[in-house]
Amino acid sequence: MWMRPVLLPNGMLNTQPPRPCNLRADQMARVIPEPLWPFVLRVYKADGVAGVCLELQETDGVDVPILLFSAWLGACARWTSLDDIAKLDAQIAPWRTEVVQPLRKIRQRLKYGPAPAPSDQTTPLREAIKSAELSAERLELAWLAEHADSFCQPSELGDAILQIDTAPIVAANLEAGLQHFRKIPLDHASRQQLALIAAAV
Numbered sequence: 001m002w003m004r005p006v007l008l009p010n011g012m013l014n015t016q017p018p019r020p021c022n023l024r025a026d027q028m029a030r031v032i033p034e035p036l037w038p039f040v041l042r043v044y045k046a047d048g049v050a051g052v053c054l055e056l057q058e059t060d061g062v063d064v065p066i067l068l069f070s071a072w073l074g075a076c077a078r079w080t081s082l083d084d085i086a087k088l089d090a091q092i093a094p095w096r097t098e099v100v101q102p103l104r105k106i107r108q109r110l111k112y113g114p115a116p117a118p119s120d121q122t123t124p125l126r127e128a129i130k131s132a133e134l135s136a137e138r139l140e141l142a143w144l145a146e147h148a149d150s151f152c153q154p155s156e157l158g159d160a161i162l163q164i165d166t167a168p169i170v171a172a173n174l175e176a177g178l179q180h181f182r183k184i185p186l187d188h189a190s191r192q193q194l195a196l197i198a199a200a201v
Helices: 025-031 036-045 049-060 064-075 082-110 123-151 158-163 167-182 188-200
Strands: none
Touching: 036 049, 036 064, 036 123, 036 188, 049 064, 049 167, 049 188, 064 082, 064 123, 064 167, 064 188, 082 123, 082 167, 167 188
């Protein structure tokens, strides 16, 4: 299993396999930077992030909601693994392939045709489909957030987790998210793309 040592507030290293953590309500209220949907919108709108996400979506088949959801978990001090992401993806994949992707395909097609598209008459239709696609992705994110706890294990760090720098967790979660879809080792260029997303968190 992949392992990353975590520096605890007492200066000791926790070398146990990193695990997703299930915080108490009072801990979670202090750790979560913001709700998932506002978090996703803010990160996606940061300089360069949308371009990177769309490139990963087109070239590697990355599910952007899953990728940004992984970053959000990291910001909440929760580790994810390839197995975690694979389990979630296996359950949400039908929604992506049967709902999100068909809406995206129609939206993209209407940008160039067929007649009478593109035209002023078909632009409202394309915008409505774009809105539906966004709503479908938001529903996916809501489902991911609802089911995240199903694979989270109780943290052994207690209140110490509130003092952990979440940046390495965000980076590791993003790598796991991209690795799941890419299936091959990540190269330097890929890590640079993920670093740009992580910087926006």
